[in-house]
Amino acid sequence: MADEPLELGEISFSDWHAHTDKMAEVGFLTIARRLPSLVDEALRMAWRASPRDTVATVTLNLLGGVFTAFGLLATTGVLTALFSEGPTPDRVMAALPGLVLVGAAAVLRTTTQAGAGWAQSRLNPQVSRLTEERLYGLTSRVDLVAYDDPDFHDALQRARLRGVAMTDAVVSSAINVVTAAVGIAAVAGVLGVLHPVLLPLLLLAVVPDAWAAVRSARMRYSTLYSLVPAARRKWIIAELLAERGPAAEVRSFTMRGFLLRMYDAVATAEQDVMLRLARRQTMARLAGEALGGLGAALVYVALGILLAVAAIPLAVAGTAVLAIRSGQTSLGNLMYATNQLYEEGLYFTDFLDFCAQAEGRVSGERRAPMPPAFERIVADKVTFTYPGAEEPALREVSVEIKQGEIVAFVGENGSGKTTLAKILSGLYEPGTGTVLWDDTDLRQVDPDELRTRTAVIAQDHTRWPLAARYNITMGTGKGERALHEAAAVAGADEVIARLPHGYHTLLDRRFKDGCELSGGQWQRIAVARGFHRDAALLICDEPTAALDARAEHALFERIRTHADGRTVLLITHRLASVRYADRIYVLDRGTVTEHGDHDTLMSLNGLYADLYTLQAAAYR
Numbered sequence: 001m002a003d004e005p006l007e008l009g010e011i012s013f014s015d016w017h018a019h020t021d022k023m024a025e026v027g028f029l030t031i032a033r034r035l036p037s038l039v040d041e042a043l044r045m046a047w048r049a050s051p052r053d054t055v056a057t058v059t060l061n062l063l064g065g066v067f068t069a070f071g072l073l074a075t076t077g078v079l080t081a082l083f084s085e086g087p088t089p090d091r092v093m094a095a096l097p098g099l100v101l102v103g104a105a106a107v108l109r110t111t112t113q114a115g116a117g118w119a120q121s122r123l124n125p126q127v128s129r130l131t132e133e134r135l136y137g138l139t140s141r142v143d144l145v146a147y148d149d150p151d152f153h154d155a156l157q158r159a160r161l162r163g164v165a166m167t168d169a170v171v172s173s174a175i176n177v178v179t180a181a182v183g184i185a186a187v188a189g190v191l192g193v194l195h196p197v198l199l200p201l202l203l204l205a206v207v208p209d210a211w212a213a214v215r216s217a218r219m220r221y222s223t224l225y226s227l228v229p230a231a232r233r234k235w236i237i238a239e240l241l242a243e244r245g246p247a248a249e250v251r252s253f254t255m256r257g258f259l260l261r262m263y264d265a266v267a268t269a270e271q272d273v274m275l276r277l278a279r280r281q282t283m284a285r286l287a288g289e290a291l292g293g294l295g296a297a298l299v300y301v302a303l304g305i306l307l308a309v310a311a312i313p314l315a316v317a318g319t320a321v322l323a324i325r326s327g328q329t330s331l332g333n334l335m336y337a338t339n340q341l342y343e344e345g346l347y348f349t350d351f352l353d354f355c356a357q358a359e360g361r362v363s364g365e366r367r368a369p370m371p372p373a374f375e376r377i378v379a380d381k382v383t384f385t386y387p388g389a390e391e392p393a394l395r396e397v398s399v400e401i402k403q404g405e406i407v408a409f410v411g412e413n414g415s416g417k418t419t420l421a422k423i424l425s426g427l428y429e430p431g432t433g434t435v436l437w438d439d440t441d442l443r444q445v446d447p448d449e450l451r452t453r454t455a456v457i458a459q460d461h462t463r464w465p466l467a468a469r470y471n472i473t474m475g476t477g478k479g480e481r482a483l484h485e486a487a488a489v490a491g492a493d494e495v496i497a498r499l500p501h502g503y504h505t506l507l508d509r510r511f512k513d514g515c516e517l518s519g520g521q522w523q524r525i526a527v528a529r530g531f532h533r534d535a536a537l538l539i540c541d542e543p544t545a546a547l548d549a550r551a552e553h554a555l556f557e558r559i560r561t562h563a564d565g566r567t568v569l570l571i572t573h574r575l576a577s578v579r580y581a582d583r584i585y586v587l588d589r590g591t592v593t594e595h596g597d598h599d600t601l602m603s604l605n606g607l608y609a610d611l612y613t614l615q616a617a618a619y620r
Helices: 028-049 051-083 088-139 144-148 150-194 196-226 228-242 247-252 256-308 314-360 417-424 447-451 468-473 480-490 492-497 519-533 549-563 598-604 607-618
Strands: 376-384 394-402 406-411 432-437 454-457 537-541 567-571 583-588 591-596
Touching: 028 051, 028 088, 028 150, 028 314, 051 088, 051 150, 051 314, 088 150, 088 314, 144 150, 150 196, 150 228, 150 314, 196 228, 196 256, 196 314, 228 256, 247 256, 376 417, 394 417, 394 432, 394 567, 394 583, 394 591, 406 417, 406 607, 417 537, 417 567, 454 519, 468 480, 468 519, 480 492, 480 519, 480 549, 492 519, 519 537, 583 598, 583 607, 591 598, 591 607, 598 607
Parallel strands: 406 567, 406 583, 454 537, 537 567
Antiparallel strands: 376 394, 376 432, 583 591
């Protein structure tokens, strides 16, 4: 099947440029208007990272501009002395004071620029740390449903891959823009003092380069923006080819060739797009350089005319040449820094936009106190729809859980059991309907405070690359007794007893002295994690999926024993394990179709009875 066409989901090559309209109206004036706000945002970021280094960088750059202007003005005196009439030794002696001033200005300018560079190099790591903390502080706080939204993933991808990496570069480019602008201001001031007509000559030499730089930035950003989905797909395929988790199945199902074909299809199409970008950027740069050369020629022609008509003396013309060349350097630096700032600023804006979007997905301040315990939990006509889904996952579901009960959710795959459990524990917020712990609406309480009252033993639990003790305690400081009791209740103590360093063993073989556990052993660790929380509500979502029959039976016995007045919500397909539950809710396609105890549901002869009979028959 090597010739079978590949289905790449949202990665359709013809759609890769769907976002290029974002850059369609961006021109030089747009950049010029946006530049002050970018510089302001970057300097604010730098100020938050280190006020001292920010002040030092800006102040020293300003002083560097002052010394540049002073040196150019001193040069005029030197040239005037050298071009005057008289013996050469006398002219050289007359020029010596001016030469001393020029040298002193050069030394001071070099010193201040070195100091500014040192302060700027200190800023970069501080800005990077601040940015990363902000990003991951938000990604760990957003409502869980955000991770079910593809748009959120794309925004996060842009923020992580380029936005965070570009933040310190944006700060550096903003400072470079300020530095170049100060240099230009110094040169412009000198030319204005020498002769006003010299000022327009600066622009004549560099406008073409500015146009080429802006156009190149537009091309690059629009292309890379459109390739974000492709980059994400390449990363996913690369993980499948290089990570330990899927390595066994990649080999068992001989997936290597298929995955490499898929990777090559995406990478080749991405390569073609980037090659076309390189060709277009080269043409823009060639046009800019050609026009820039023409502008430079016109500058020297204009200076020659001014000398010919005696509009300026020779010494002033010589200083003007030096000033214009210095101005060209500063303007070139400004255009380069502006180009960099604008291009990097686009990615920086992706980071800022994501942060704003993420902040909108963080639950606002909620002041209602969370009750330390509850008499009952009630979900009343709860409806929930995942982002982008056409049909709701839950439709007007109502359930009740009383304190101390063992309540079970059963149903076929996709019936909404796990979604409903996440709503009851505050991980999801219903679209309509209410969830009450006694008289407290969960929409009014702090989500983190709610989550300290719940514990979840998930089927798809995380295998944390941490020490065994932290895989159970999750960083809480309840002490050794609570740790050992939770491990014993879950049977995880037997697993840990076989580890080379006991509770201090790192559970990840990718690290030195790390160990890997089997699926069943990991399941026991996850169960211990849930027990260790000692919460008012314990949610067990397929807690025995990776356990053998004997371990499964022992675990359910432990759950019943551990409950002992606690409230347990059990989600499982193993219906033999729920027959002793106080109440069973049967879900089908997002609605509750039956509820009651085991005997009541069997007498209804509905979906529960059908599923239970099918499973029981398999054991006869």
